[in-house]
Amino acid sequence: MKKYIPCIVLSLVLITSIAFNIFFAIKTSGKTDEQIFNNSIYSIVEIKASTEDVGDSFGTAEFISSDGTLVTNAHVVIYKKMGTYYAFENISIRFSFEENYRSVSLIKYDNDLDLAVLKLDNLDCNFNAIPVGNSSHIKNGNQVYAIGNLNNGGLSITKGIVSNADIQVVYDGLARKVIQCDLTIADGNSGGALLDKNGNLIGITTFRLKDNNGNVIYGISYCIPVNVVLEYI
Numbered sequence: 001m002k003k004y005i006p007c008i009v010l011s012l013v014l015i016t017s018i019a020f021n022i023f024f025a026i027k028t029s030g031k032t033d034e035q036i037f038n039n040s041i042y043s044i045v046e047i048k049a050s051t052e053d054v055g056d057s058f059g060t061a062e063f064i065s066s067d068g069t070l071v072t073n074a075h076v077v078i079y080k081k082m083g084t085y086y087a088f089e090n091i092s093i094r095f096s097f098e099e100n101y102r103s104v105s106l107i108k109y110d111n112d113l114d115l116a117v118l119k120l121d122n123l124d125c126n127f128n129a130i131p132v133g134n135s136s137h138i139k140n141g142n143q144v145y146a147i148g149n150l151n152n153g154g155l156s157i158t159k160g161i162v163s164n165a166d167i168q169v170v171y172d173g174l175a176r177k178v179i180q181c182d183l184t185i186a187d188g189n190s191g192g193a194l195l196d197k198n199g200n201l202i203g204i205t206t207f208r209l210k211d212n213n214g215n216v217i218y219g220i221s222y223c224i225p226v227n228v229v230l231e232y233i
Contacts, residue, residue: 030197036145037157039199041096043130045070046149047191048101049077049088060148060155060192061093061118062130062201064233068120071229072191073206074109077116085111091118095125096155112174114206115224115232116191130193133200135225138165138179146183146205146221148192158183169222171207178222179203185221194223202226 031039042063049057059076063069070093078085087109092101102120109116120127142162150156160183167180179194185205194203203223208216 031199033159036195036199040147042126042128044147044155044193045093045095047072047076047093049091051089054079057088058149058152058188059190062193063127064129066129068123070118071233072116072118074111074114074116076191077106078109110232113232115229117233131200132226133196133202135202135227138162138202140165143197144181145195146185146189146192148189148205150186150188152188179225181221181223182219183221184219204229
């Protein structure tokens with residue numbers, strides 16, 4: 001009987017090793033694309049900003065805390081007229097499953113950072129603060145998602161990778177440290193969420209570049225790192 005003990009022990013070791021590897025693979029594989037999107041619909045919202053003699057601006061925002069504070073890009077809620085910046089008179093949000101908008105107040109904004117902080121006026125709705133990651137841990141090649149109100153058609157999701165986790169880009173005359181991603185975005189994605197494979201917020205989708213002829217370069221997006229966002233808030 002004793003001569004079979006090493007075989008039994010070896011089998012147990014192999015089974016344990018296989019089980020551990022399966023568990024580790026599941027643990028580190030992240031969420032599915034569908035889960036990433038569905039888990040975000042109470043955290044990411046559409047924005048509409050308007051002033052009667054200017055028109056409408058559309059974008060995206062994220063609930064960043066449980067008290068109804070949201071973050072978006074400043075250029076979504078601010079417009080420039082005769083060289084001076086103004087806040088849109090009416091700013092509102094809605095969830096992707098709603099028809100009517102909810103009013104929010106503009107708390108502060110920074111044109112250089114292109115960030116704005118909003119606050120939901122009435123907390124009579126269900127919302128979740130989006131889980132926040134750490135943008136200093138981002139690596140080139142990491143899988144990422146962008147969720148936003150693309151072309152004001154409602155929330156949509158696109159998937160790509162981090163092309164450059166820490167790059168300085170000159171945009172609107174300012175040098176900005178941003179995350180460059182292989183993602184297709186369009187008008188309305190501004191202020192939207194850049195998420196990692198676990199659905200954590202790691203950046204704010206902000207701008208695209210144009211070529212020498214003034215044409216938008218598609219397939220490349222630039223995002224403000226979430227650590228910069230947290231410092232501003």
